Amino acid sequence: MSINYSERIPNNVNLASNKTLQRALEHWQPAFQDWWKEMGPEDSKALDVYLRTAISVAPDGWAHYDYVRMPDYRWGIFLTPAEAGRKVNFGAHKGDAAWQEVPGEYRSTLRRIIVTQGDTEPASVEQQRHLGLTCPSLYDLRNIFQVNVEEGRHLWAMVYLLHAYFGRDGREEAEALLERRSGDADNPRILTAFNEKTPDWLSFFMFTFITDRDGKYQLAALAESGFDPLSRTCRFMLTEEAHHLFVGESGIGRIIQRTCEMMNAHKTDDAARLRALGVIDLPTIQKYLNFHFSVTSDLYGNEISSNAASFYTNGLKGRFEETKLADDHRLGNSEYSLMEVVGDDIISKHVPALTALNERLRDDWVKDVNAGVSRWNKIPEKTGIPFRFKLPHKGFHRRIGLFAEHHLSPEGQVLSEAAWTHHHMQWLPVDEDHRFVQSLMGRVTEPGKYANWIAPPARGINGQPVNFEYVRFS
Numbered sequence: 001m002s003i004n005y006s007e008r009i010p011n012n013v014n015l016a017s018n019k020t021l022q023r024a025l026e027h028w029q030p031a032f033q034d035w036w037k038e039m040g041p042e043d044s045k046a047l048d049v050y051l052r053t054a055i056s057v058a059p060d061g062w063a064h065y066d067y068v069r070m071p072d073y074r075w076g077i078f079l080t081p082a083e084a085g086r087k088v089n090f091g092a093h094k095g096d097a098a099w100q101e102v103p104g105e106y107r108s109t110l111r112r113i114i115v116t117q118g119d120t121e122p123a124s125v126e127q128q129r130h131l132g133l134t135c136p137s138l139y140d141l142r143n144i145f146q147v148n149v150e151e152g153r154h155l156w157a158m159v160y161l162l163h164a165y166f167g168r169d170g171r172e173e174a175e176a177l178l179e180r181r182s183g184d185a186d187n188p189r190i191l192t193a194f195n196e197k198t199p200d201w202l203s204f205f206m207f208t209f210i211t212d213r214d215g216k217y218q219l220a221a222l223a224e225s226g227f228d229p230l231s232r233t234c235r236f237m238l239t240e241e242a243h244h245l246f247v248g249e250s251g252i253g254r255i256i257q258r259t260c261e262m263m264n265a266h267k268t269d270d271a272a273r274l275r276a277l278g279v280i281d282l283p284t285i286q287k288y289l290n291f292h293f294s295v296t297s298d299l300y301g302n303e304i305s306s307n308a309a310s311f312y313t314n315g316l317k318g319r320f321e322e323t324k325l326a327d328d329h330r331l332g333n334s335e336y337s338l339m340e341v342v343g344d345d346i347i348s349k350h351v352p353a354l355t356a357l358n359e360r361l362r363d364d365w366v367k368d369v370n371a372g373v374s375r376w377n378k379i380p381e382k383t384g385i386p387f388r389f390k391l392p393h394k395g396f397h398r399r400i401g402l403f404a405e406h407h408l409s410p411e412g413q414v415l416s417e418a419a420w421t422h423h424h425m426q427w428l429p430v431d432e433d434h435r436f437v438q439s440l441m442g443r444v445t446e447p448g449k450y451a452n453w454i455a456p457p458a459r460g461i462n463g464q465p466v467n468f469e470y471v472r473f474s
C-alpha cells in the first residue's frame with residue numbers, strides 16, 4: 001500500500017508495468033506543471049510550505065508533513081486498494097462483479113462524469129490563486145496552499161482514469177482540462193459555481209465549507225460506482241477532502257468568534273460600529289452564507305432528472321452511502337418527496353425516487369451543511385449573543401431546477417419580481433459588502449500573528465503550535 005516516490009510520477013498503481021500509460025502520463029505531466037506555474041497560487045514559487053504529502057493509502061497515518069517548495073510538490077496517483085469480490089451494488093446490474101474496464105455502452109457517459117468532476121479541481125485552484133497575497137496568517141496561508149495542491153492532485157486522479165481507460169478521447173479530455181479557465185468568457189470551466197470569483201477570505205472559507213462539501217457528496221456518490229477504478233480513486237480523494245471542509249468550517253468559526261468577542265468588548269451589535277472596529281458583522285457573514293449555499297445548491301442539477309436516473313440504473317453513480325441504505329437498491333417502485341411552487345405556495349409532491357436522485361443527494365448535503373451551521377451557532381450562544389445563523393430555503397436564489405423561475409425569500413415566501421428587487425440586497429452581499437470585506441484583506445506573515453478580523457485557531461497543524469512558521473519566505 002505504500003506509494004512509490006522513486007518514479008517521476010508517484011503512484012500506487014504499478015505504473016511502471018504499463019509503459020504506454022506511463023509515457024502518456026509523463027507527457028501530460030509537464031503540461032500540468034506549466035498550468036500550475038501559470039494558474040496556481042500567485043507568487044508561491046519560492047516558498048517553503050509545511051505541507052502534508054500522501055505516503056500510503058492506509059486509513060491511519062497516510063500523511064507525511066514537512067517543508068515542501070511549492071512547485072516541487074509530488075502530485076501523484078493514489079487509489080484505495082481494491083476490495084476483493086466487490087460487486088455492483090445498485091441498479092440493473094446489481095450483484096454483478098464490479099467492472100475493472102469501462103463497459104462499452106457507458107463509455108461516453110462515464111467519460112463525461114469524470115471530466116465534469118475533474119474540471120472542478122483545477123477550477124477552484126484558479127478561483128483562489130490570488131488569495132495568498134492577502135492571507136490573514138501563515139497558518140491560513142499554509143492551509144490554502146494545502147487545499148490547492150490537493151485539488152491539483154484530484155485533477156491527477158481524474159486524468160489517470162481518462163488516460164488509463166478512455167484511450168485517445170481520454171487523452172484529449174485530459175488536455176482540455178488544462179485549457180479551460182475559471183471565469184474565461186471563451187473557454188470557461190464546465191459548472192457555473194466554478195466560474196464565480198473567490199475574491200476574499202470570507203468567500204474562500206465559505207467555498208471550502210459549502211462547495212468542497214458538494215465535492216464530498218459527488219465523490220461519495222461516485223465512490224459507489226460499479227466502475228471499480230472510479231470508486232477506488234474517489235475513496236482516496238474523500239480522505240483528502242475532509243481537511244478542506246475543516247479549513248472552511250473552522251475559518252468561518254474563527255471569524256464569528258472574533259466578531260462576537262468585539263461585540264461583547266464594545267457592547268454593540270451595530271454593523272457600522274463593528275465594521276469600524278475592523279471585524280465582519282454577523283449579518284454580512286449570513287449574506288455570504290446565503291450566496292454560497294444557493295449557488296452551490298445549483299451544482300446538484302434539476303430536481304427531476306432522467307440523466308440521474310440512468311446513471312443510477314446503469315450502476316455508474318450511487319446514492320450517498322448506498323450500501324448502508326436498507327432498500328432494494330433499484331428504486332423501481334419507490335417515491336421521493338420534493339418541493340415545487342404552485343401559485344404563491346410551495347407544495348411538496350411525490351415523484352418516482354429514480355428521477356429524484358439529484359434532489360436526494362442535495363438533501364443529504366443540506367443536512368451536512370446544516371450540522372456545520374449549528375456548530376457555528378454554539379459560538380454566539382457561548383458568548384451570550386442572540387444572533388443565530390440559518391440556511392436559506394432551498395428555493396432561495398436558484399438558477400437551476402423547479403425554483404429557477406421564481407423568487408423566494410430566505411424564509412421560503414414566494415415573492416413578486418418587485419418585492420425581490422426591493423429586498424434581495426438584504427439577503428445577498430452587495431458591492432458595498434464586498435468592498436468592506438475586501439478592505440480588511442491585508443497580508444499577515446509574521447509567525448503567530450493573525451489579522452484583526454479572525455481569531456487564531458484553537459490548535460495548529462499536525463500538533464505544531466499556532467505560532468509555528470508554517471510558511472518560510474526565502
Ligand SMILES: [Fe+2]
Nearest residue numbers: 121151154215
Ligand atoms: Fe477536490
Ligand SMILES: [Fe+2]
Nearest residue numbers: 212215241244
Ligand atoms: Fe476540496
